[in-house]
Amino acid sequence: MPFIPHTRKDTEEMLAVIGVPDLDTLFDEIPPELIIDSMEGVPEALSEMQITRLMHKRAAIDGTPSCFIGAGAYEHHIPTVVWDIATRGEFYSAYTPYQAEASQGTLQTIYEYQSMITELTGLDVSNASLYDGASGLAEASLMAVRTNRAVKSRRVMLAPGVNPIYAQVAEAIAGSQAITFESIAMDAKTGNVDFDSLDDNADPVAVVIQQPSFLGTLEDVDRLTNWAVERGAIVIAIVNPMSLALLKAPAQWGDSGADIACGEGQPLGVPLSSGGPYFGFMTCKQKHVRQMPGRIVGRTTDLDDKPGYALTLQAREQHIRRSKATSNICTNQGLMVTAATIYMSLLGFDGLVKVASQSQRNTKRLVDGLCSLDGVQRVFEGPYFHEVALRLDRPVAPVLAALAANDILGGLDLSAYTPELENALLVCVTETKTDEDIDEYIDAMRKVLATESASDS
Amino acid sequence: MSEMPGDLQYTKEHEWLRREEDGSVTIGITDHAQSALGDLVYVELPEVGQDLDVDGEMAVVESVKAASDVYAPISGNVLAVNEALADVPETINTDPYGEGWIVRLQPAGEIDESSMMSPDDYQTLLDELDEVDD
Numbered sequence: 001m002p003f004i005p006h007t008r009k010d011t012e013e014m015l016a017v018i019g020v021p022d023l024d025t026l027f028d029e030i031p032p033e034l035i036i037d038s039m040e041g042v043p044e045a046l047s048e049m050q051i052t053r054l055m056h057k058r059a060a061i062d063g064t065p066s067c068f069i070g071a072g073a074y075e076h077h078i079p080t081v082v083w084d085i086a087t088r089g090e091f092y093s094a095y096t097p098y099q100a101e102a103s104q105g106t107l108q109t110i111y112e113y114q115s116m117i118t119e120l121t122g123l124d125v126s127n128a129s130l131y132d133g134a135s136g137l138a139e140a141s142l143m144a145v146r147t148n149r150a151v152k153s154r155r156v157m158l159a160p161g162v163n164p165i166y167a168q169v170a171e172a173i174a175g176s177q178a179i180t181f182e183s184i185a186m187d188a189k190t191g192n193v194d195f196d197s198l199d200d201n202a203d204p205v206a207v208v209i210q211q212p213s214f215l216g217t218l219e220d221v222d223r224l225t226n227w228a229v230e231r232g233a234i235v236i237a238i239v240n241p242m243s244l245a246l247l248k249a250p251a252q253w254g255d256s257g258a259d260i261a262c263g264e265g266q267p268l269g270v271p272l273s274s275g276g277p278y279f280g281f282m283t284c285k286q287k288h289v290r291q292m293p294g295r296i297v298g299r300t301t302d303l304d305d306k307p308g309y310a311l312t313l314q315a316r317e318q319h320i321r322r323s324k325a326t327s328n329i330c331t332n333q334g335l336m337v338t339a340a341t342i343y344m345s346l347l348g349f350d351g352l353v354k355v356a357s358q359s360q361r362n363t364k365r366l367v368d369g370l371c372s373l374d375g376v377q378r379v380f381e382g383p384y385f386h387e388v389a390l391r392l393d394r395p396v397a398p399v400l401a402a403l404a405a406n407d408i409l410g411g412l413d414l415s416a417y418t419p420e421l422e423n424a425l426l427v428c429v430t431e432t433k434t435d436e437d438i439d440e441y442i443d444a445m446r447k448v449l450a451t452e453s454a455s456d457s
Numbered sequence: 458m459s460e461m462p463g464d465l466q467y468t469k470e471h472e473w474l475r476r477e478e479d480g481s482v483t484i485g486i487t488d489h490a491q492s493a494l495g496d497l498v499y500v501e502l503p504e505v506g507q508d509l510d511v512d513g514e515m516a517v518v519e520s521v522k523a524a525s526d527v528y529a530p531i532s533g534n535v536l537a538v539n540e541a542l543a544d545v546p547e548t549i550n551t552d553p554y555g556e557g558w559i560v561r562l563q564p565a566g567e568i569d570e571s572s573m574m575s576p577d578d579y580q581t582l583l584d585e586l587d588e589v590d591d
Binding site: 149150290315316320321324 | 498499501504517519520521522523524526
């Protein structure tokens with residue numbers, strides 16, 4: 001597409017043709033009270049040189065600490081070639097072109113992405129991506145209500161392991177459509193669903209199961225899936241795609257499998273960044289495909305019997321279905337998806353297994369080391385993937401501050417998320433950490449705990 | 458020229474109704490409607506037992522180029538839906554007035570005859586539409 005600039009003369013000529021004296025008159029339908037001429041709190045513009053200096057200065061404050069925080073976004077090694085390819089001019093766009101089929105390369109990339117995500121989750125079909133994991137849950141909930149017309153309740157039950165931020169986002173997006181979200185009680189010993197608390201007369205339209213849970217535990221997904229299916233509910237799985245290299249795919253949960261799987265795609269080749277951009281993924285069983293939001297690329301053959309790619313099932317989308325569309329989202333996070341596709345194809349399934357196994361092993365080393373210290377123990381029993389909740393013998397925030405002084409981001413203080421778990425800290429270790437990094441953390445924690453308790457006495 | 462059986466009633470939304478002997482009403486879309494939509498690939502049906510209000514959403518017919526709502530021409534309770542359409546939606550294209558029926562309703566109260574068209578009236582409507590197209 002050529003870049004066509006217009007001069008002041010061009011603008012004047014165009015305005016003259018339509019009989020409008022100036023640009024302000026052209027836009028005079030905008031109510032004056034909506035036009036802002038100053039923004040409070042936003043300083044005057046800086047020059048490029050000034051802003052570059054300021055940002056470098058601010059970045060330097062962060063330093064290069066060793067990160068042991070997970071909680072939904074995970075630091076994995078990203079081979080340089082991933083973003084070298086993703087940022088080539090041919091790929092470097094967030095969107096498919098408006099004449100999508102003219103861009104076969106983009107469509108093929110999305111098709112390959114869909115194939116890989118369906119293989120990971122075991123389900124039949126994938127869309128071309130969503131904004132992020134949290135909006136993925138909201139879309140899955142809306143989809144469950146559309147597809148499960150036999151259940152009238154519009155109540156979505158959340159396992160206690162659902163990321164609390166996902167629950168807030170889902171409530172914000174889907175709550176206005178009369179969908180209510182309620183949490184299932186937690187078994188204090190396992191951190192998972194308290195099966196005794198489940199009401200067998202419940203009639204949820206959907207049950208959401210996050211695996212691994214926000215607190216790092218592994219839910220009895222088979223039992224919970226079967227319970228939900230017996231109630232006629234749609235089963236929504238929230239999964240970390242990296243964990244699927246080791247854990248059972250959602251399609252294998254229980255006797256009939258989850259109906260919809262969604263989650264955060266960031267662990268697959270997208271770097272940590274304050275708030276993103278990340279991307280959400282969504283797959284489902286074939287029978288729900290017409291209620292799935294977003295674009296789907298299909299493989300077909302052209303008139304000469306050569307393979308080609310086309311957007312498919314577009315009648316669900318907003319340019320055709322208008323207000324009845326399954327959603328207003330399209331290809332969405334195309335660039336992130338391109339990176340994820342390259343990342344997955346580079347590593348292959350064996351590579352993902354290695355990353356996941358090493359992350360698990362590293363986490364075990366840290367957890368065993370920390371729990372050997374006085375004043376540190378696990379909050380829950382049971383197996384874990386690469387994230388574990390620990391209980392300290394004192395408030396977490398000052399301990400994290402002391403660790404940060406040693407260039408260690410020691411984990412997430414859970415007091416803001418699950419205040420009922422006193423002094424709880426969520427730690428995560430990926431393959432990016434060496435044994436030395438892990439032992440340094442354990443050492444630093446030993447010293448911090450010793451100093452603090454010495455000052456207590 | 459669209460095919461148009463003489464024993465049916467029609468609506469301006471391009472639906473047809475057949476009054477069955479037991480008092481129920483069978484409903485589908487007309488030959489003109491299926492032809493305008495093109496090859497159908499999916500039909501979303503209401504649930505048996507569901508109560509429908511007149512002009513409320515009754516079904517969705519999806520072709521390769523569009524998905525359109527089919528509105529209930531009368532109020533009533535859904536007695537039966539054409540389950541066969543789930544697997545063979547193109548039956549609506551091949552036999553819109555027969556095997557391609559969509560829903561059978563038990564009417565709630567009297568049917569508003571003023572909103573129903575005779576075959577002749579419906580033909581007049583189609584002729585007018587043709588003129589607009591020309």
